Amino acid sequence: MRDDLIDIGELGVSEALKRGATEVEAYISWGRSLGVKIEHGQISFSTVGIDNGIGIRVAVGKRVGFAYANSLSPDKVKEVAERAVSAAKASREDKDWRGLPEPRTLPTVEDVFDDRIIKMDVDEVSEIAKRMLDSALEYDKRVIPINGGVSVSYGTVAIVNSKGIRVEEKGTLIYAGLATIARDGTKVSPVCYETDHSRVLKIDPEWVGREAARLAVEALKTEKVSPGRYPVIFDQEALSELWEYTLTKAVQADFVQRDRSALKGKLGEQVASEILTIIDDGIRRGGYNTGSFDGEGVPSQRTVIIESGILRGYLYDNYTAKKENRSSTGNAARSPQYGPVAVDYASTPSIAPTNFTVIEGDFKVDEMISEIKEGFYVRGIQGAHSSNPESGEISVVATPCWKIERGEVKHAVQGAMIAGNMFEMLKRIAGIANNTRQFFYLVSPWIMVENVRIVSK
Amino acid sequence: MIILISVGESKDKGDLMKDLLIKTVEFGQKLGATYAEIRLQEIYKTVISTKDGRVEVVTEGLETGAGIRVLVDGAWGFSTVSGTSKETLMEGMEKAVKMARAASKSIKEKIELADVKAVEDKVKVKPKVDPRDVSPEEKVDLLLKLDSTLFSISNSIKSCTIDYADIIGTQYFASSDGTYIEQDKLYVWSRIFASAREGDIFASGREEFGSTAGFVIWRQNPPEEVARRLGERLLMQLKAKTPKGGAFPVVMGPNVVGVFAHEAFGHLAEADLTYAGSVIKDLIGKQVASPLITIIDDGTLEGGFGSFRYDDEGVPAQKTILVKDGVVVSLMFNREYTAKFQKIVEGLPEDIRETFEVKLTGNARAEDFRVPPLIRMRNTYIKPGDYSFEELLEGIKFGYYVKYFRGGQANLDGTFQVGIQEAYEIVNGEIGDPVRNMSISGNTLETLKKVDAVGKDFEVGAGRCGKGQTAFVGDGGPHVRVKELIVGGEM
Numbered sequence: 001m002r003d004d005l006i007d008i009g010e011l012g013v014s015e016a017l018k019r020g021a022t023e024v025e026a027y028i029s030w031g032r033s034l035g036v037k038i039e040h041g042q043i044s045f046s047t048v049g050i051d052n053g054i055g056i057r058v059a060v061g062k063r064v065g066f067a068y069a070n071s072l073s074p075d076k077v078k079e080v081a082e083r084a085v086s087a088a089k090a091s092r093e094d095k096d097w098r099g100l101p102e103p104r105t106l107p108t109v110e111d112v113f114d115d116r117i118i119k120m121d122v123d124e125v126s127e128i129a130k131r132m133l134d135s136a137l138e139y140d141k142r143v144i145p146i147n148g149g150v151s152v153s154y155g156t157v158a159i160v161n162s163k164g165i166r167v168e169e170k171g172t173l174i175y176a177g178l179a180t181i182a183r184d185g186t187k188v189s190p191v192c193y194e195t196d197h198s199r200v201l202k203i204d205p206e207w208v209g210r211e212a213a214r215l216a217v218e219a220l221k222t223e224k225v226s227p228g229r230y231p232v233i234f235d236q237e238a239l240s241e242l243w244e245y246t247l248t249k250a251v252q253a254d255f256v257q258r259d260r261s262a263l264k265g266k267l268g269e270q271v272a273s274e275i276l277t278i279i280d281d282g283i284r285r286g287g288y289n290t291g292s293f294d295g296e297g298v299p300s301q302r303t304v305i306i307e308s309g310i311l312r313g314y315l316y317d318n319y320t321a322k323k324e325n326r327s328s329t330g331n332a333a334r335s336p337q338y339g340p341v342a343v344d345y346a347s348t349p350s351i352a353p354t355n356f357t358v359i360e361g362d363f364k365v366d367e368m369i370s371e372i373k374e375g376f377y378v379r380g381i382q383g384a385h386s387s388n389p390e391s392g393e394i395s396v397v398a399t400p401c402w403k404i405e406r407g408e409v410k411h412a413v414q415g416a417m418i419a420g421n422m423f424e425m426l427k428r429i430a431g432i433a434n435n436t437r438q439f440f441y442l443v444s445p446w447i448m449v450e451n452v453r454i455v456s457k
Numbered sequence: 458m459i460i461l462i463s464v465g466e467s468k469d470k471g472d473l474m475k476d477l478l479i480k481t482v483e484f485g486q487k488l489g490a491t492y493a494e495i496r497l498q499e500i501y502k503t504v505i506s507t508k509d510g511r512v513e514v515v516t517e518g519l520e521t522g523a524g525i526r527v528l529v530d531g532a533w534g535f536s537t538v539s540g541t542s543k544e545t546l547m548e549g550m551e552k553a554v555k556m557a558r559a560a561s562k563s564i565k566e567k568i569e570l571a572d573v574k575a576v577e578d579k580v581k582v583k584p585k586v587d588p589r590d591v592s593p594e595e596k597v598d599l600l601l602k603l604d605s606t607l608f609s610i611s612n613s614i615k616s617c618t619i620d621y622a623d624i625i626g627t628q629y630f631a632s633s634d635g636t637y638i639e640q641d642k643l644y645v646w647s648r649i650f651a652s653a654r655e656g657d658i659f660a661s662g663r664e665e666f667g668s669t670a671g672f673v674i675w676r677q678n679p680p681e682e683v684a685r686r687l688g689e690r691l692l693m694q695l696k697a698k699t700p701k702g703g704a705f706p707v708v709m710g711p712n713v714v715g716v717f718a719h720e721a722f723g724h725l726a727e728a729d730l731t732y733a734g735s736v737i738k739d740l741i742g743k744q745v746a747s748p749l750i751t752i753i754d755d756g757t758l759e760g761g762f763g764s765f766r767y768d769d770e771g772v773p774a775q776k777t778i779l780v781k782d783g784v785v786v787s788l789m790f791n792r793e794y795t796a797k798f799q800k801i802v803e804g805l806p807e808d809i810r811e812t813f814e815v816k817l818t819g820n821a822r823a824e825d826f827r828v829p830p831l832i833r834m835r836n837t838y839i840k841p842g843d844y845s846f847e848e849l850l851e852g853i854k855f856g857y858y859v860k861y862f863r864g865g866q867a868n869l870d871g872t873f874q875v876g877i878q879e880a881y882e883i884v885n886g887e888i889g890d891p892v893r894n895m896s897i898s899g900n901t902l903e904t905l906k907k908v909d910a911v912g913k914d915f916e917v918g919a920g921r922c923g924k925g926q927t928a929f930v931g932d933g934g935p936h937v938r939v940k941e942l943i944v945g946g947e948m
Contacts, residue, residue: 036560040733043563046556049537049827057514064512069519070539079519087515090593092601094511122559130563146733146869181734181869188736190870227702258509259615260652262659343827348506348514386864386876388894390652391659395896395945397866397874415872417898419702419945455702455945 001118001156002030002052006168008072009160012056015081017162021058021088023100024081024162027295027334028054028072029345031155034122036129038148038178041137043129046122053345055334056080060088062097068346098322103164106299111286114200117152117172125150128205132176135209140182142220143213146191148178150205157344159297167297173288174198176205182216189219190399190414193237193380195439199286215379219400219412225456231375231430232418232452233368233404236439239447241384242394243356246422248441249389251305251313252331252351253320260390262423266311272426274309277359281443282330287355288440295334295349303329305356309427317351330354358444361432368433368448370407376416376454377402377409392422398454417455425449471579471639478631481525481546486633488554490527492570493633495550496769497523497541498826500626500642503593507600507619510608515593520626524826525549529557531567535829571795571817573772575635580766582641584671588623591672596621600647603680607651610688613695618650623672636771644762644929645674646919649683653691660694660893662687662878663863667919667929670760690861690879697893700880700944706856707897707942708849708883711916713859713875715932718752719837719922720865721873721901723932726754726779727820727832728794736871736902737785741802742809744783746905751840752780754789756819762919763835763930767819770830774819783905787814791821791832824926831924839934842911849910849938856883857944859897867901874898896945904939912936 005028012026030052037045054077055068065088067080129150136145151174158168177195181188192215196203234242255261263271282300284290291300296318304312316324317332332349369377382397401413431448478495485493502518522539523546534557538549588596600619607617624644631637646667653660664687668674709717725735732738737745746752756774758764765774770792778786790798798815805813821830850858858881865875876896882889917933 039729040566042565043532043560044568045533045535045829046560047535047537047829048552048556049535050539051537051827052539064514065516066514067517067519070522071519076519083517083519087517087593090597091515092512092597094513096511122556123562126559126563144734146730183734186739188734188870190868190872254508258652259654260659260661262657346518346520348516382866382868382872383864383874383876383896383898385866386862386874386896388659388661388863390654390661391894393894395874395876395894397872397898399868399870399872414870415898415900415943417702417874417896417943417945419894419896453702455943457704457943 005156005158009158012054012077012081013160013162015078016056016058016085019085021060021085023059025057025100026160027345029157033153034125035151036125036149038133041145054080055345056084058084058088062093063088063091065091066348096323100161100163101296101298101318104299106292107283109283109290109292112171112199112290114172116201117174118154120152132178132205132209135206136213139210139213140217142182142184143180143216145178145180150176165297167293169291174203176203176208178208178212180212180216182220184220187220189216192216192400222412222414225413227456229451230454231372231450233377233446233448235379235446236444238378238381239444240439240442241381245384245387245389246392248353251315253314253316254351256314262392269311270309271311272306272309273429275432276306276309276429278306279304279357280353281357282354284355288438289354294330295332298328298330300330315351317349353441355443356441360434360436360445363431363433365433365435368431372404375404377404394422395419419455420453474629475637481550482631482633484547485527485550489529490554492528495523495525495631497629503623505596505621509616510604512597522826525553526829527553527557530561532557532561532564537827568793569796570792573634576771577637580640582643584643585673586671588645588672599680603684606681606684607688611692613653613655615654616652621647630771632771638767638771640767645672651687653695655695658695660691662690667762668760669764693891694893697891700892700895704941705944706853706940708858708938710860711933713862714839714934714937716862716865716875718839718934719932720867723834723837724867726788728788728790729832731788735869741785742813745785745902746780746783747908748783749842749911750780750783750905750908753778754834754837756835758836761836761931768821769823770821772817772819777818786812789820789832790818822928828926833928834930836931838917841913841915841935844910844912846936849912849936850883851886853883853886858883871901873901897942899942907940908937909940910938
C-alpha cells in the first residue's frame with residue numbers, strides 16, 4: 001500500500017492552479033489485484049497486477065477539462081495538470097457549472113478493509129478456487145465448470161480539491177465466481193452463474209461451486225410453455241440485470257433533469273406496490289460499494305428512494321445537486337460501465353447507485369413458491385441492456401428460468417421471453433421474500449411480481 | 458534505465474525497445490518459462506462528452522504499461538505493470554513466472570501452443586485524416602453541430618448525449634518464438650444516445666460508428682446526417698405501435714444481421730466457447746444453417762473497426778470463413794485453442810477433417826496491457842446473396858422488418874435475444890406501420906436453418922463487444938429473411 005497519495009494530489013492541485021485553473025480536483029488511486037482463473041474444469045492461469053494513476057479535473061471559469069495518466073511520478077503529475085488545463089481551454093462554457101464540492105464531515109464505515117486479504121498469496125487464493133471447483137465437480141458428472149475464478153484486490157483512493165477536500169480511504173475485496181453448463185448427450189443447459197463476494201475475508205467457495213453446479217443440472221430438463229400472464233419470482237441476479245438499465249437509471253438526477261426519466265415529477269406519488277421500500281445505502285456495513293466518500297470526496301449516505309411504494313428521492317452527484325440548490329447524495333462514481341475507458345482514475349464522475357437495497361419482507365422462499373399455482377422462477381436475464389431506459393419497456397429472454405406448477409419448481413424453460421414495462425411491474429409486486437443477499441450493487445431478497453407477460457413459441 | 462517519454466520519431470528508439478523487450482523475454486526463459494511474451498503499449502486518448510448542447514468535459518489520457526504472459530509447466534501466468542523501465546519490466550516478468558508456477562501446481566491438462574512462424578515487422582498506420590491534425594475545438598464543434606441539428610428537428614426531442622474518443626498509440630510485442638512487432642494503433646469512435654418524449658410516451662435511440670481508417674469516419678457520417686437519421690427514428694417511435702407477441706416471418710436489416718452474426722452465432726464459434734460446450738461443439742464440419750448462409754470473421758477488412766495486422770500473440774490477422782454454405786468449416790482460434798482442436802480433429806471421421814480446418818486465425822486480442830488476450834471477434838458478417846429488398850418482402854402476408862438494433866445477447870445453449878430500436882410491420886409484401894419496444898429471440902441454429910433468402914446489399918458497422926474485456930469490432934451483412942422468429946410483445 002502507498003501512503004503518499006494525498007501529497008501527490010496536492011502537487012496535482014497546485015500545479016494546475018499555477019497553470020491557470022480556477023478550480024482543481026485530483027483523484028489518485030493505487031490498487032493491486034491477484035487472481036486465479038478456472039477454465040474448463042481446471043485452474044490454469046493466475047494473474048497479478050498493480051495499477052495506479054491520477055485523474056485531474058479542472059475548471060477554467062466555467063469550462064471543464066480532465067486529464068489522466070497511469071503514473072504517479074511528479075513529472076507525470078505535472079504533465080497531467082498541464083493537459084487538464086489545456087483540455088478545459090478547448091472546451092466550452094457550461095452555464096450550469098457551479099463549482100466543485102466543499103468539504104463535509106465523513107461517516108464511519110465498517111468492514112470494508114481486512115488485513116488478511118492483503119496478506120494472501122497466490123497459493124492461498126488458488127486453494128479457495130480449488131475448493132470452489134471441487135465442490136462443483138463433485139456435485140454431478142454432467143457439470144462442466146467453463147470459467148470462473150477467485151480474486152483478491154485492495155487499494156487506496158485519495159481525493160484532494162481546491163475547495164479543501166482531502167480524503168483518503170483504503171479498501172479490500174475478495175471475489176469468487178463460477179459459470180457452469182451441464183451436458184447430457186446432446187442436451188446443453190444454459191450457462192449458470194453463481195458468486196460470493198465480500199469486503200472482508202468471509203466467503204463460502206464450496207457453496208458457490210455447489211450452487212453453480214446445481215443450477216446447471218436443474219436447467220437440463222426443459223419443456224415448452226404456453227404464452228400468457230403469470231406470477232413470476234425474480235431472484236437477485238435477474239433483478240440486478242433488469243434494474244441496472246431501468247429503475248436505477250430512472251432515479252438518477254441527471255436522467256430526471258434531462259427529461260429522460262419516467263419517474264420525473266413523481267416525488268410523493270405512489271410509483272410501486274406499497275410493500276416495496278428501496279434505500280440506496282452507501283454506508284452499508286461491508287457493502288460491495290461501501291465507502292465513507294464517493295468519487296468526488298462527498299460523504300456517502302443512506303438515501304430513501306421508495307418508501308412503501310411512494311417515490312421519496314433521487315440520486316445526485318455534485319453537479320446535478322448544485323443545479324437544484326441541494327446537497328449531493330454521494331452517488332458520484334468513477335468507473336463508467338460503457339465508456340471508452342474503464343479505470344477509475346481515467347474517468348470523470350457519473351451518477352450510479354451504491355448498495356441499492358430492497359427492504360426484505362417476511363415471506364419465506366418456500367412459501368412464496370408454494371403459493372404459486374402456475375408461474376415462473378427467473379434467475380437470469382438475457383438482453384437486459386436492450387431495455388428502453390426512458391420508458392422502462394423491456395423485452396428480454398429469461399434464462400435460466402424454471403416453471404412452477406402447483407407450488408413446486410417443475411422443469412426449466414428455454415427461450416421464454418418477458419415483455420412489458422418495468423415501472424408497471426413495480427406496481428404489481430405481490431411478495432417480497434426474506435432471503436436478502438448482496439449481488440454486486442443490489443441488496444435484495446427474491447421478489448414476486450404478478451401478471452407478467454411471458455412470450456414463447 | 459530507459460525511460461520512454463514520448464512516441465517521438467527518434468531513430469534509435471525502436472532498437473532500444475526491441476533490445477529491452479527481448480532481454481525481458483530472455484529473462485523469463487531463464488527463470489523457467491517455456492514460453493514468454495511481452496506486450497508494451499503507449500496510448501494517447503482524447504475523449505469528449507457532450508450532453509444537450511453543453512460540453513461536459515474534454516479528456517486527455519496517457520497510458521504506458523506492459524502485459525507479460527508466460528507458460529511454466531503447462532500453466533499460464535500473467536502480470537501487468539505501469540511504466541516501462543527495465544526494472545519494472547524485469548520485476549513484472551519475475552511475477553508472471555511466479556504466477557504461472559503457482560497455477561501449474563494444480564494443472565491436470567497442460568496447456569500447449571500451436572507453432573507459429575516468427576515474424577519481425579513494423580506496422581505504421583496511414584490514417585485518412587489523422588485525428589491529431591484535428592484540433593479539440595474542431596471536434597467539439599462537430600459534436601455540438603450534431604446536437605443542435607438533432608434538437609432543431611422537433612420539440613419532442615429531450616436529450617442528446619454524445620461520446621467521442623480517439624485512441625492512438627503504438628504496441629511493441631516480443632515473444633520467445635522470436636517474434637518482434639511494432640504496430641501502430643488508431644481508433645476513432647463515437648456514440649450518440651438520444652431520447653424523445655410526448656406526454657407519457659418515451660422513445661430512445663442510439664447511433665454508433667467507429668473506424669481504424671482515421672477521422673475520415675466523421676466525413677462519412679456528417680453530423681447533420683447522423684442527427685437526421687436519429688431524429689427521424691425517435692419521432693417514428695413516438696408514433697409507433699407495440700408489436701404482437703409470437704412467431705412471425707422477419708426481415709432483418711444489415712445492422713441487425715450484424716449483431717445476429719456476432720451475438721447469436723459468433724460467440725458460439727469462438728474456439729474457447731465452442732470447446733467449453735457451445736451448441737456447435739459436436740457440429741463442427743457439419744451443416745448447421747441454410748445453404749444460403751456463409752458467415753465470415755474478417756480481421757483484414759479495410760478500415761473495419763475490428764481490423765488489425767497482427768493479433769496480440771503476434772499472429773497475422775486472417776479472413777476466416779466460419780460457415781460456408783451452411784457448414785461449419787472453421788472457428789476463431791488463438792494459439793492455445795488451435796493446439797486443442799488439432800488434437801480433437803485427429804479423432805474425427807475423414808469427411809469432417811476434410812471440411813473443417815484448424816489453423817491460426819489471429820483472433821487473440823487484449824483490451825489493453827492490463828489484461829491477457831482472449832479469443833475475440835473482429836469484423837463478423839454474413840456474405841451477401843442475390844435478393845433485392847423488394848424480393849425479400851414479397852410473399853410475406855404479415856411479419857416484421859427489423860432495421861436497427863438496441864442491444865443483443867446470446868447464451869452457449871444457442872438462445873439469443875436482440876432488442877430492436879427501429880422496426881416496421883410488413884403487410885402483404887410492403888413496409889407498414891412503425892413498431893417500438895420490440896425484440897426478437899430464438900434458437901440460433903434453428904433460426905439459421907429458417908433463413909430462406911439473403912439480400913444482395915452489404916453494410917458493415919462498428920460496435921464494441923464485452924467478454925470480460927471490451928473489444929472494438931465490426932459487424933454487418935446484407936438484408937436477410939427468416940421464415941419465423943419469436944417477437945416479444947403484446948399477446
